[in-house]
Every structure is written in structure tokens, then in C-alpha cells.
Amino acid sequence: xxxxxxxxxxxxxxxxxxxxxxxxxxxxxxxxxxxxxxxxxxxxxxxxxxxxxxxxxxxxxxxxxxxxxxxxxxxxxxxxxxxxxxxxxxxxxxxxxxxxxxxxxxxxxxxxxxxxxxxxxxxxxxxxxxxxxxxxxx
Numbered sequence: 001x002x003x004x005x006x007x008x009x010x011x012x013x014x015x016x017x018x019x020x021x022x023x024x025x026x027x028x029x030x031x032x033x034x035x036x037x038x039x040x041x042x043x044x045x046x047x048x049x050x051x052x053x054x055x056x057x058x059x060x061x062x063x064x065x066x067x068x069x070x071x072x073x074x075x076x077x078x079x080x081x082x083x084x085x086x087x088x089x090x091x092x093x094x095x096x097x098x099x100x101x102x103x104x105x106x107x108x109x110x111x112x113x114x115x116x117x118x119x120x121x122x123x124x125x126x127x128x129x130x131x132x133x134x135x136x137x138x
Contacts, residue, residue, distance in 0.1 A: 002032040003110035004132065006075065007101040008043035010113045011036070015044060015069040016051070016058065020134070024115060027132040034075045035108060037083060037100045044070055078104050093122040105129045 006014075006028075013021030028034070045067070052063040080100055086107065087099035094102065098119050105112040106129060113132040114120060120131045 002029055003035055003108045004028050004032045005035045005037075005101055005105040005108065005110045005112050006040070007036075007098070007112065007114045007116060007119070008040055008047065009115040009119075010133075011040060011070075012044045012047040012066075013115055015066045015073065016048065016062070017066070017069070020115065023134055024113060024132075027134070028113060029111075032111075034073075035078060035104060035110060036075050037078050037080050037104050039080055039097060039100065040075075040077075041070065043097060078107075083107065090122070090124050093124045094119065102126065102129060 010021075010024045014025050015021070048058075048063050048066050048070075051057040052060060058066070083100050083103040086103035087096060090099035090102060098116065101112060101114070102119075102125065104110070106126060111130045111132050112120075115133060117133065119125070120133065
């Protein structure tokens with residue numbers, strides 16, 4: 001079985017059911033197991049809240065549907081504490097939250113699904129982590 005770590009940039013697009021999210025979801029190999037560090041849910045929820053309350057990019061109905069999809073998405077959750085030391089090595093070029101996704105992908109030998117092009121272009125991004133992403137940002 002293969003593993004895919006899904007970061008919040010990809011996860012929010014998927015649960016919001018955007019065109020980009022549907023394209024990102026198609027990048028996940030069939031039969032693979034999705035993994036996230038436990039802070040994934042807080043990050044996705046924060047973006048949904050911002051898109052609804054502040055930016056008014058989605059309606060309340062769309063936001064509620066996205067939260068429902070987030071709640072029903074069957075993902076394996078990893079505790080953050082065991083990843084802290086590995087994530088710390090990326091402190092110069094990644095946020096702590098991003099580094100936790102990378103550390104989890106390394107620990108699992110997993111692919112990383114992301115829509116964050118800056119993350120994968122970070123000078124310290126590990127060459128051993130296979131990245132699943134769309135070629136261009138739309």
C-alpha cells in the first residue's frame with residue numbers, strides 16, 4: 001500500500017470541491033492511504049472560515065458542505081509531537097506547519113500532495129519526498 005500526505009493547501013481545495021481541488025484529488029494514486037498531521041484540520045478550517053467570513057468567496061452553504069466533507073474524509077492522523085524534531089531541521093525555509101507535513105511524508109516514505117508551490121521550491125525541501133502537485137497555479 002502506498003501513502004499520501006495531504007497538506008492543507010490541497011486539502012482545502014478538495015473539501016471545497018473546487019475545480020482545482022478535483023484536479024488535485026485525481027493526482028492521488030488509486031488505493032493509497034491518506035495521512036495528515038493532526039493540525040491539518042485546524043488549518044483547513046481556518047481557510048474555510050476566511051473564505052466565507054472575510055473574503056466572501058464562498059457562501060455559507062458551500063462552507064458548511066466543505067466542513068461536512070472535512071468531517072467525513074477518512075484520513076489517518078499522525079500526532080505532531082513525534083514529528084517536531086524532524087520538522088525543526090526545515091526551520092530556515094519552511095513554516096513550522098509546512099515542515100510537519102514534510103516530516104510526516106519522510107517518516108512514512110509517502111508522497112506529498114500539495115498546492116503550495118513555494119513549499120516544494122524551498123531550498124531545504126528533501127529530494128527523497130515525491131511531490132504530487134498541479135503544474136501551474138490558476
